[in-house]
Amino acid sequence: MEHGVCICVCISTSCHTCKSYKSARTQKQMRKSSSIRPLQTRPVSLTLKIVPFRLAHGTTTLGFIFQGGVIAAADTRASAGGLVACPAVHKITPIHSHLVVTSSGSGADCMLWERILIREIRLYQLRHGHRLSIRATAKLLSSMLHPFKGTEMCVALTLCGWDNGPKLIYVCSDGARLQGDVFSVGSGSPYAYGVLDRELRWSLSKGEAISLAREAVFRATHRDAYSGNNVDLFHITAQGWSQRKREDLKEEYYRDKEKKGKKKNDKLK
Amino acid sequence: MEYLIGIQGPDFVLVAADNVAASSIIQMKHDYDKMFKLSEKILLLCVGEAGDTVQFAEYIQKNVQLYKMRNGYELSPAAAANFTRKNLADYLRSRTPYHVNLLLAGYDDTDGPGLYYMDYLSSLAKAPFAAHGYGAYLTLSILDRYYRPDLSRDEAVDLLKKCGEELNKRFILNLPSFTVRLIDKEGIHDLEKLTLGTK
Numbered sequence: 142m143e144h145g146v147c148i149c150v151c152i153s154t155s156c157h158t159c160k161s162y163k164s165a166r167t168q169k170q171m172r173k174s175s176s177i178r179p180l181q182t183r184p185v186s187l188t189l190k191i192v193p194f195r196l197a198h199g200t201t202t203l204g205f206i207f208q209g210g211v212i213a214a215a216d217t218r219a220s221a222g223g224l225v226a227c228p229a230v231h232k233i234t235p236i237h238s239h240l241v242v243t244s245s246g247s248g249a250d251c252m253l254w255e256r257i258l259i260r261e262i263r264l265y266q267l268r269h270g271h272r273l274s275i276r277a278t279a280k281l282l283s284s285m286l287h288p289f290k291g292t293e294m295c296v297a298l299t300l301c302g303w304d305n306g307p308k309l310i311y312v313c314s315d316g317a318r319l320q321g322d323v324f325s326v327g328s329g330s331p332y333a334y335g336v337l338d339r340e341l342r343w344s345l346s347k348g349e350a351i352s353l354a355r356e357a358v359f360r361a362t363h364r365d366a367y368s369g370n371n372v373d374l375f376h377i378t379a380q381g382w383s384q385r386k387r388e389d390l391k392e393e394y395y396r397d398k399e400k401k402g403k404k405k406n407d408k409l410k
Numbered sequence: 411m412e413y414l415i416g417i418q419g420p421d422f423v424l425v426a427a428d429n430v431a432a433s434s435i436i437q438m439k440h441d442y443d444k445m446f447k448l449s450e451k452i453l454l455l456c457v458g459e460a461g462d463t464v465q466f467a468e469y470i471q472k473n474v475q476l477y478k479m480r481n482g483y484e485l486s487p488a489a490a491a492n493f494t495r496k497n498l499a500d501y502l503r504s505r506t507p508y509h510v511n512l513l514l515a516g517y518d519d520t521d522g523p524g525l526y527y528m529d530y531l532s533s534l535a536k537a538p539f540a541a542h543g544y545g546a547y548l549t550l551s552i553l554d555r556y557y558r559p560d561l562s563r564d565e566a567v568d569l570l571k572k573c574g575e576e577l578n579k580r581f582i583l584n585l586p587s588f589t590v591r592l593i594d595k596e597g598i599h600d601l602e603k604l605t606l607g608t609k
Contacts, residue, residue, distance in 0.1 A: 218538065287461060311438065313460065317438075318463065319431055319442070321439050324438065
């Protein structure tokens with residue numbers, strides 16, 4: 142079932158979490174049979190119908206592990222169909238001092254689930270006196286999302302953090318939960334993978350890793366219409382997460398153009 | 411997209427699964443393990459819809475372990491297969507069916523090796539060899555042609571390699587490597603990963 146590439150306003154169809162975690166699928170069945178339908182304004186992009194595979198939401202986010210910790214990077218564009226709803230969104234949210242989560246999918250759903258996750262992790266910490274491990278956090282999140290499988294809710298989160306070593310786990314509302322060394326999520330992810338797969342190595346220095354992440358997001362935003370504007374970069378180590386100043390990709394574009402121009406001139410000489 | 415294969419010998423079962431975890435057109439992981447250890451001599455291979463596979467397989471895994479804790483001995487492969495099938499059947503006509511295709515392979519000390527084929531409609535069949543996925547269309551005939559009930563372990567691995575080579579040659583999707591495991595009276599053994607180069 143195709144979703145609009147959107148950060149759509151959270152309409153009543155997905156606000157079950159306030160009440161309980163009862164299976165939203167059963168509620169959906171009940172709603173279908175009733176004659177009164179809630180007003181649904183799900184923006185549908187025309188390009189979705191032409192593309193042969195299901196597009197995964199207007200975003201480029203990525204995360205990877207290297208010798209110096211974990212890098213998380215994301216663009217900052219929120220699209221609603223063909224409109225740039227907001228050019229300066231935060232797609233990377235810190236959960237606690239050693240865990241950030243990158244979000245992709247429906248913006249409203251992601252914001253909600255990030256808040257719920259922060260709450261649950263904090264409650265666990267208060268109740269048990271120690272922080273929940275990142276693998277357990279991912280499993281908890283996956284279990285909380287399970288009742289909504291099959292509904293229109295769409296979240297694809299990458300947990301990037303540190304507990305006894307760097308961890309990177311992808312959790313999706315479809316039910317997937319994968320631990321790995323590099324993940325990129327969103328409509329711009331194939332382009333980002335193209336850059337990352339070529340140059341990613343364990344032995345990168347911090348500076349190289351950050352510029353690789355920036356380059357991957359830049360190339361993805363260049364080609365993908367639904368990603369763009371700025372890039373957010375987070376670096377997570379054993380000491381916690383640190384955020385770099387948000388960078389405008391326009392500058393990156395001109396820097397890249399200049400570099401190519403210089404190369405051309407060097408060749409001509 | 412995903413591929414599972416099982417071959418039963420006179421005193422062992424050989425199973426293999428591909429290592430790709432995909433999301434639409436992207437390979438998210440190249441080293442994903444699709445086998446779940448239910449007990450010392452039973453493996454459950456599980457493919458299908460994204461979250462359903464892990465949820466269902468872990469549910470079965472924990473219940474099999476619970477049986478051992480409560481009763482002091484492990485479920486036999488036949489019992490585990492029927493238990494799995496019953497659960498799949500119960501959920502099939504509920505509001506939340508599990509869309510998973512399974513192979514259950516095990517060694518029973520009294521009955522010997524067993525390979526059980528289950529699909530998402532909860533049909534169950536004990537078979538000498540079985541495969542799941544689009545790759546099955548290409549490899550079942552190879553298994554029909556070359557399988558004998560008295561295969562040795564090396565011959566079974568060679569048969570598995572033949573299947574892998576056929577997939578590499580004719581299947582449009584790239585399945586670069588397969589996890590291979592063997593179950594016999596000693597338990598579950600990890601064999602060398604089957605990796606196939608370019609055609």
